[in-house]
Amino acid sequence: xxxxxxxxxxxxxxxxxxxxxxxxxxxxxxxxxxxxxxxxxxxxxxxxxxxxxxxxxxxxxxxxxxxxxxxxxxxxxxxxxxxxxxxxxxxxxxxxxxxxxxxxxxxxxxxxxxxxxxxxxxxxxxxxxxxxxxxxxxxxxxxxxxxxxxxxxxxxxxxxxxxxxxxxxxxxxxxxxxxxxxxxxxxxxxxxxxxxxxxxxxxxxxxxxxxxxxx
Amino acid sequence: xxxxxxxxxxxxxxxxxxxxxxxxxxxxxxxxxxxxxxxxxxxxxxxxxxxxxxxxxxxxxxxxxxxxxxxxxxxxxxxxxxxxxxxxxxxxxxxxxxxxxxxxxxxxxxxxxxxxxxxxxxxxxxxxxxxxxxxxxxxxxxxxxxxxxxxxxxxxxxxxxxxxxxxxxxxxxxxxxxxxxxxxxxxxxxxxxxxxxxxxxxxxxxxxxxxxxxxxxxxxxxxxxxxxxxxxxxxxxxxxxxxxxxxxxxxxxxxxxxxxxxxxxxxxxxxxxxxxxxxxxxxxxxxxxxxxxxxxxxxxxxxxxxxxxxxxxxxxxxxxxxxxxxxxxxxxxxxxxxxxxxxxxxxxxxxxxxxxxxxxxxxxxxxxxxxxxxxxxxxxxxxxxxxxxxxxxxxxxxxxxxxxxxxxxxxxxxxxxxxxxxxxxxxxxxxxxxxxxxxxxxxxxxxxxxxxxxxxxxxxxxxxxxxxxxxxxxxxxxxxxxxxxxxxxxxxxxxxxxxxxxxxxxxxxxxxxxxxxxxxxxxxxxxxxxxxxxxxxxxxxx
Numbered sequence: 001x002x003x004x005x006x007x008x009x010x011x012x013x014x015x016x017x018x019x020x021x022x023x024x025x026x027x028x029x030x031x032x033x034x035x036x037x038x039x040x041x042x043x044x045x046x047x048x049x050x051x052x053x054x055x056x057x058x059x060x061x062x063x064x065x066x067x068x069x070x071x072x073x074x075x076x077x078x079x080x081x082x083x084x085x086x087x088x089x090x091x092x093x094x095x096x097x098x099x100x101x102x103x104x105x106x107x108x109x110x111x112x113x114x115x116x117x118x119x120x121x122x123x124x125x126x127x128x129x130x131x132x133x134x135x136x137x138x139x140x141x142x143x144x145x146x147x148x149x150x151x152x153x154x155x156x157x158x159x160x161x162x163x164x165x166x167x168x169x170x171x172x173x174x175x176x177x178x179x180x181x182x183x184x185x186x187x188x189x190x191x192x193x194x195x196x197x198x199x200x201x202x203x204x205x206x207x208x209x210x211x212x213x214x215x
Numbered sequence: 216x217x218x219x220x221x222x223x224x225x226x227x228x229x230x231x232x233x234x235x236x237x238x239x240x241x242x243x244x245x246x247x248x249x250x251x252x253x254x255x256x257x258x259x260x261x262x263x264x265x266x267x268x269x270x271x272x273x274x275x276x277x278x279x280x281x282x283x284x285x286x287x288x289x290x291x292x293x294x295x296x297x298x299x300x301x302x303x304x305x306x307x308x309x310x311x312x313x314x315x316x317x318x319x320x321x322x323x324x325x326x327x328x329x330x331x332x333x334x335x336x337x338x339x340x341x342x343x344x345x346x347x348x349x350x351x352x353x354x355x356x357x358x359x360x361x362x363x364x365x366x367x368x369x370x371x372x373x374x375x376x377x378x379x380x381x382x383x384x385x386x387x388x389x390x391x392x393x394x395x396x397x398x399x400x401x402x403x404x405x406x407x408x409x410x411x412x413x414x415x416x417x418x419x420x421x422x423x424x425x426x427x428x429x430x431x432x433x434x435x436x437x438x439x440x441x442x443x444x445x446x447x448x449x450x451x452x453x454x455x456x457x458x459x460x461x462x463x464x465x466x467x468x469x470x471x472x473x474x475x476x477x478x479x480x481x482x483x484x485x486x487x488x489x490x491x492x493x494x495x496x497x498x499x500x501x502x503x504x505x506x507x508x509x510x511x512x513x514x515x516x517x518x519x520x521x522x523x524x525x526x527x528x529x530x531x532x533x534x535x536x537x538x539x540x541x542x543x544x545x546x547x548x549x550x551x552x553x554x555x556x557x558x559x560x561x562x563x564x565x566x567x568x569x570x571x572x573x574x575x576x577x578x579x580x581x582x583x584x585x586x587x588x589x590x591x592x593x594x595x596x597x598x599x600x601x602x603x604x605x606x607x608x609x610x611x612x613x614x615x616x617x618x619x620x621x622x623x624x625x626x627x628x629x630x631x632x633x634x635x636x637x638x639x640x641x642x643x644x645x646x647x648x649x650x651x652x653x654x655x656x657x658x659x660x661x662x663x664x665x666x667x668x669x670x671x672x673x674x675x676x677x678x679x680x681x682x683x684x685x686x687x688x689x690x691x692x693x694x695x696x697x698x699x700x701x702x703x704x705x706x707x708x709x710x711x712x713x714x715x716x717x718x719x720x721x722x723x724x725x726x727x728x729x730x731x732x733x734x735x736x737x738x739x740x741x742x743x744x745x746x747x748x749x750x751x752x753x754x755x756x757x
Contacts, residue, residue: 014319014396016732024322024395031387035425042429042459046444049455132449133441144450150442154433 010186022188029192033199036162040203043158047151047210057142061149062214064129064140066120070212073116074204080109081201084170084194091187096177099190103174106197110167117160124149152211159207162200169193218707220626224723239324240726245310246624247331251338252306255297260689262290267648267682270675273666283665284351285366291354292371296378297338299609300467303474304385304420305334307616308413310624312389314717314724315407317398317733322391330384333377340374343367353663355460356431358445358453362438369435376431379424382470386420389413398716400735407715407739408484408497412477415501419466419473419508427463430456454519461512469508471605472572473501475612476543479565482615483547484740485713486562487554491740493546500539507536517588526585533583540576544569559711560634564615567642571607575600578653593663596656599649606645614641614692621696622710626723627703633695640688647681715739 008018015021051058087102128136131153135146173190176182182190225242235243265286269277278286313321321327344350344367352361352368361368393414397406434456436442443449445456484491491497513521513529547569556562578600582588591597622628651674652660660671667675709718714737720728737745 012324013727014324020395024391027394028323028387028391031390031421035383035387035421038422038425039429042426042433045459046433046455049452050444131440132437132443144443147443147450150444154436154442 008186018186025188025192026195029195033195036199036203040155040158043151043155044206047155050147050151054143054147057140057145058148059214060142061129061140061145062211064124064127064137065152065212066123067212069116069120070208073113074208076109076113076116077201077204080106080113081198083109084197088187088190088194091177091182091190092184094184096180096182099177099182100174103170103177103190107167107170107174110163110170113163114160114167117156121153155207156211159200159203162203166193166197166200170197218705220705221721221723221725223725224626224721225726226625226723228726237328239320239328241309241313241321241324241327242624242724242728244324244327244331245306245308248301248305248309248334251331251334252298252302255293255338256302257693259290259293259298260686262286262293264682264686266290267679269665270667271679272676273669273672275665278665280665281351284353284663285349287663288350288353289345292350292375293341294605295354295467295471296375297341299471299605300382301334301378301385302613303478303609303616304389304413304416304470305330305381307478307613307620308385308389308416308474311620311717312410312413313392313396314623314720314728315410315715315739316393316396316401317716317729317735318392318396319728320396321388322396323388326384327388330381330388333381333384337374337376337378337381340370340377344370344374355464356434356456357460358434358437358456359447361434362446368438372431372435376428376435379428379431382420383424386417386424389417390421393417398733398735404495404498405735405738406498408480408491408494408501409474409477409715411498412473412480412501415505416470416473416477418502419470419505423463423466423470423509426459427467430459430463433459454516454521457516457519458512458521461515462509465512465515466505466508468604469504471609473504475568475609475616476501478612478616478619479547479568480543481713481715482561482565482619483550484742485619485711486559486565487551487556488712488742489550489554489740490742491546492549492552493542494740496542497546500542503539504536507532507539511536511583514583514588517585518592530583530585530588534580536583537576537580544573544576560629560631560638561615561619561711563635563638564611564618567638568608568611568615571603571611571642571645575603575605575607578603591656593661594656595652595660595662598662599652599656602645602649602652606649611641617696619711620717621699622703622706623717623720623722623724625700625703626706626721627699627701628706628710629699629703630695633691637688637691637695640684640691644681644684644686644688648678648685649681651678714741714745 083102083105090098131150348367350371443451511533514533
């Protein structure tokens with residue numbers, strides 16, 4: 001083993017080897033994902049309680065969400081998870097250009113998701129289907145329909161912030177990759193971001209049926 | 216034997232304020248935390264003394280009802296969020312845990328420093344709230360009042376929210392460190408019990424704190440935007456806030472006590488010079504407490520209108536928490552049995568813990584009993600129980616730990632005589648302050664009032680004298696501990712003849728902790744097999 005592989009630049013002094021460092025990063029990220037699940041867990045709990053109290057209102061209100069836009073976004077995010085996975089695989093094989101293409105594809109799809117979300121949101125804001133005391137839409141039968149839109153905007157909003165965060169991090173990865181910071185020996189940040197991105201995807205896969213497909 | 220301070224150590228290997236504010240060394244970060252957390256303790260203590268001053272007489276002395284509400288809220292919020300939750304993990308966990316497992320640092324040193332900065336930001340928000348209208352909701356922020364009061368609710372919620380992230384990052388860092396950075400050959404059952412306790416604590420920090428985060432965020436949104444989730448006027452449910460809040464905050468009391476129990480395990484074994492009794496029971500009871508702690512939050516809500524069935528189940532489950540705690544107490548006593556006990560200062564703190572925490576624990580069982588709690592709810596009995604476990608438990612453990620590891624942290628010894636006087640002052644002062652509060656509580660003295668019926672005058676006055684004694688005690692500790700940093704006698708690497716790995720380093724340790732890779736040569740409590748070297752003095756036997 002030559003000098004460069006024994007002490008690679010990315011190895012921090014307090015780890016004995018690159019394997020230990022990568023394993024630590026992976027465990028750390030899984031724990032971080034666990035905290036994310038619990039963060040969203042509070043909101044899912046909010047949803048479950050108010051839906052069980054007002055099942056009819058939730059059913060009536062959900063009809064005002066656009067299923068096709070939601071379904072398109074679901075497909076968009078699933079495909080973006082695929083491109084993310086392919087980006088990791090490409091770096092494992094040392095294909096830097098492919099990695100950049102797939103990462104860029106992921107960012108593009110994430111932006112498509114946000115644009116569709118923008119159209120959905122602005123339509124709702126226009127109609128007055130807003131959370132809490134801002135709600136002024138008339139035409140949804142049942143008690144307190146504003147609660148449905150509180151849940152809708154909070155949960156998809158928090159999810160949207162996570163998509164934006166993902167876009168920022170993946171853009172940073174594209175820059176790092178084009179500078180040659182990663183190699184088949186060291187691509188931990190790409191792999192970690194991939195795990196995060198899959199969780200963001202997964203949360204949407206729960207949000208979609210809970211809001212758009214009640215019934 | 217005379218000891219000297221090593222020429223190069225982590226305190227002087229780099230100099231200048233930048234070397235501190237940009238440090239990635241877990242030991243220095245521990246000290247940064249110590250400065251902030253102990254300042255918070257001082258601040259919360261000042262509020263405590265002001266409260267007890269007001270309560271000397273039923274008339275208004277210092278504060279009317281509004282100011283009193285603010286004072287007890289700030290006392291609670293500062294002590295809980297700024298002092299006791301971060302205290303042991305962030306100070307001693309940071310400093311000692313990597314040394315104990317033979318690691319050069321924690322797994323993510325930059326995240327570790329970031330968590331300190333996040334703590335400082337949270338601290339600033341709390342201070343900002345203090346100067347812009349204060350806060351009068353109590354530390355529990357119950358709705359609907361927290362949604363209506365005109366005090367600085369948003370800044371203080373932001374503070375608690377931000378501090379939560381600091382706590383999560385510390386927990387995450389410690390879990391990974393304990394999993395991945397143990398010295399070669401060190402199995403899970405060779406870990407010192409302090410590490411087990413820190414591990415169990417970290418699990419709660421990671422699993423419960425995000426729920427507090429989202430709860431506080433929802434409350435802020437309720438206040439600012441009006442989302443209707445907790446507001447009954449808009450179809451929301453204020454009791455839901457209590458459920459969310461206690462889902463975090465009950466496990467959080469185990470964030471507060473578990474690391475303290477870890478310290479006690481170390482102290483009892485070291486100062487009894489005896490292999491710890493029931494190692495695995497103590498280790499697993501930490502995890503047991505962490506797990507059970509998630510299932511009992513409803514015992515804070517017996518009179519909130521939750522269903523009777525839920526109340527009965529929560530009451531039943533609450534009794535289960537007593538089992539792992541009891542296991543620990545009995546194992547510590549069994550460790551001391553026939554040990555050669557030396558009554559150095561840290562051991563005096565540990566013995567205080569055993570007595571006070573037992574009282575706090577048993578009164579917890581009393582309060583967990585549904586029918587009795589309905590009577591005692593919101594009385595001084597609850598206040599006293601809480602202080603017996605938190606001050607009688609955790610604070611005794613913190614100061615036991617600080618006295619135990621002070622010579623390791625600074626390389627110098629404090630004045631043993633003054634230290635023993637201080638323990639006695641705190642122990643006596645604490646019992647004078649709080650024992651009468653049990654009696655007042657059973658007689659119906661409600662908590663959170665600046666005034667009271669004349670019949671309680673004697674006991675309230677007595678309690679306030681106790682608070683003054685404690686105040687003097689803590690002041691004394693502050694003086695001799697700081698004095699020891701500069702003028703104390705060099706302590707040597709292992710003044711207590713302990714066997715855990717942090718004592719194999721010089722005092723203070725060097726920046727990278729160990730020369731080369733650390734190897735495990737014996738278990739943490741092998742007092743029957745190994746004679747520790749470098750004793751500061753011949754230990755005394757009882």
